[in-house]
Amino acid sequence: MTAVRRRPERRHRLAVLGPVVLAVVVAVAALLVTAAPGRGEAPTRAEQAREIASTLHCPVCQDLSAADSPAPLARQMRLQIRHRLAAGDSPRRIRQRFVASYGPSVLMTPPDRGWGRAARVLPGTLLAGGLLGGLLLVRRGVHEGRSGRQPGAGLSRVPLDRGLLDRQLRDLADDRAAGRVGEEEHATLRADLERQSAALPPEPRPCAGAGGDAPGRTPRHALRAAVGLLATGAVVASSVLLAGSLAHRPAAAAGSETSPGAVRPPGAGPGRDPLAAVAAAVTEVRRSPRRASAHVELARAYAAAGRRRLAAVEYLAASRLDPGNAEAGTALAMVAYEAGSARQAEALVTRALAAHPSYPEALYTRGLIRALGLHRSAAAIRDLEAYQRAAPLGSHRATVATVLALLARGAIR
Amino acid sequence: MPRRPTRALAVGGVVVAVLTVALLLGSGLGHRDSLAAAPLVRRPAPHFALPALDGRRDGAVRLADLRGHVVVVNFWASWCDECRTEQAALNRMWERFRDAGVVVVGVDFEDAVGDARAYVARSGASYPIVVDTASRTALAYGLRGVPETYVVDASGRIADRVVGPATSPRLERAVTRLLTGPGR
Incomplete structure (x- = not known):
């Protein structure tokens, strides 16, 4: 009897x-076939x-991989690989490069470390x-299939559904009432x-209201609460990561602060209306009257607006606050030179160069002062050549080349 | 009662799946920047020696010759709309910083020479423009498109990278930091 009962059970298990x-078996075979190293002769270079x-x-x-992409850069990658x-x-x-x-x-495949x-x-x-x-699900199915076939059960094919059993009981009662089955x-x-x-x-109990059966509800509600909490946690974690990634992006429009005594290129500053720039720089000087870079910024703004005297005053203020400020020293040297005092100009620019020996504008200015104002050709040539090295593509390179040629020919003494 | 453990397992599986997807999504979103981030930043700039776009022999640029200068390497192309957007910023930057020893180099990328020359003539760019033959330099710099701009410090290391159109404040900040930094 037991052997007879086990045969359909085994058939059921095998069917599942x-x-x-x-x-x-098919998945493993497919993996093995695709992962197997190529057989036959060695691959060509292509x-x-x-x-x-x-x-x-x-x-x-x-x-898209570099092999499959039609993009010109991918084509160049393939060429470079060859x-x-x-x-x-x-x-x-090659991959490392x-x-x-x-x-x-x-x-294409992530590296075998970290997130990879x-x-x-x-x-x-x-x-x-x-x-x-x-x-586990298959096991459960087999287990339920087994539990449905109770020993001695005459109706082995009766479906394991309470509704159907109830209906069969009702039908049986009707059959007895109609006299179709005996007592x-x-x-x-x-x-x-x-x-x-x-x-x-x-049978699972229906979900009750507030006054429902608490012990019956607890496990399912606890699970639901856990799922809800975890899902919320996941959303929060995603948001935090997203916010973090956004916060990581550099602010493109942030301005830069220049330290006192710093070298700044002549005329450097925001490209805007000269008078507005002057107004902004004046505000900045009022806010930080002891900051040399604020005075330099105002001097630049005045120079850009054509107010050269006021620019000189601000450069002087910057130079007082920071004697090593190269831009202020160089600008003041030019003012002194234009006023006819070549020696004072040279002293000013030399002081600037002492702080910043390769500041191109200062080298150019001193070279000109020495060549044209002090007639010290050798020293001027040294400065102008140093300028060429410091700013090979600088805006004064044509002037410098001309002055150097004139000095070499002795046309300037 | 055999259903309880299975159901708990299924719910646990769903929770793990939700968490995994959330984590991967979050990490993927967080990773977009790092995908675009250049591994070359703070590392030596790849060397290049490129011919001038206008064909003049004295217009060729070798990065090694510019050691000791802050160099702004801008990859562009005449077919690139965003490159037009940043052109004014590059011109302004060049005019303001060239006398501080800063060199701007425009590197033409995947372009027709005629189109590129016509573009330069219209753009007002007066800094050196070179051609990246066979995109070797672009690949060495890890270029993902144009425009892209690299700021190389005086020691030859890449100090900054701008993906997309460069703006004046961004470029000036990067260059000023290098000009005013230690050792300058």
């Missing part, structure tokens, strides 16, 4: 487990290049979790159905 096992390119992202595309292979670089070295320029995100490792491990973990969950048969069948009904798990 069979497809699962088959699916796992194949090798294509293989390397297929492991790298096209930097200017969305989700050149490097020809030069004897290993595929690993691209990673050095673009970062690990250039790799998590991304590698996650699919396997999820797959294993899914399989485990599936197996004895009715009692036997009823006893069978009641046994099956008793074997079913208790």
Whole structure:
């Protein structure tokens, strides 16, 4: 009797487990086939290049490898890969070069560390979790199938549904009332159905209101609360990460503060209406009258607005506050030179250069003062050549080249 | 009562899935900047020696020759609309800082030479413009598109990178910091 009963049970289990096992076997076989190293002869250089390119992202595309992208930059990547292979670089070295320029995100497959490792491990973990969950569900199905077939149950094909059992009981009562079944048969069948009904798990209780059955609600509500809490936590975590990533972006429009005594290029400052710039700089000087850079900013604004005398006054103020301020010293030197005092001009600019020896504007100014005002050709040539080195593409380079040529010819003495 | 553990397992699975997706989403969003971030920042700038766009031999630029100067390397192309947006800022920057020893170099990227020359003639750019043949320099700098601008300090290291159109305040801040920093 037991053997007879076990056979359909085994058939049921096989019917459920069979497809699962088959699916796992097929998946593993497919993985092995795709992951197997290439057989046969060694790949050609073009194949090798294509293989390397297929492991790298096209930097200017969305989700395309350098091998598949038609973008010109991807074409250049492929070309560069071929050149490097020809030069004897290993595929690993070639990939490293691209990673050095673009970062690990250039790799199609994340690297095996940090988040990359998590991304590698996650699919396997999820797959294993899914399989485990599936197996548990299958086990549950088998278990329930087994529990539905109570020993001695005459109605082995009766569905394990309380509603159906109730309906069958009602039908049985109707049959007895109609005289279609006798008392004895009715009692036997009823006893069978009641046994099956008793074997079913208790029916879930309907969710009660505030005055409901508290012990019955607790586990489900606790679970729901936990899910809600965790989901909220997830949303909050995402928001925090999102906010963090946004906060990381550099503020593009922030201004820069110049330290006192700093070298700033002549005329540097915000590109705006000269009078508005003067007004803003005056406000800044009123706010910080002891800050040399504020006076330099105001001097620049005055110079840009054509108010040279006022600019000189502000440069002088800056120079008093910060004697090593190169821009102020150089500007004052020019003022002194234009006023006819070449020696004082040279002293001023030399003081600026003592603080900042390679400040191009100061080298140029002193070179001119020495060449044209003091007639010290050798010293002027040294300064002007130093200017050329310090600012090879500076705006005075044409003037400097002319003055140097004149000095070399002895046209300026 | 066999349903309880299975249900708890299923709910746990859903919670883990939700958390995982949330974490990946958050990390992905947070990662966008790092994707665009240059690993070259604070590292030596890749060397380049590029010919001038106008074909003049004395217009060629070798980065090694500019050691000791702050160099602003701007990748652009004539077909790039955003490059037009930043042109005024680059011109202004060049005019203001060239006498402080700063060099701006425009690197033409994936462009037709005729179009590029016509663009430069209209743009008013007077700083050196070179051509990145075969995009070698772009690949070495990890370029992801144009415009992109790199600020190289006097020691030859990349100090800053601007993805997209550069603005005057951003460029001036980066350059001023290098000009006024230690050792200057």
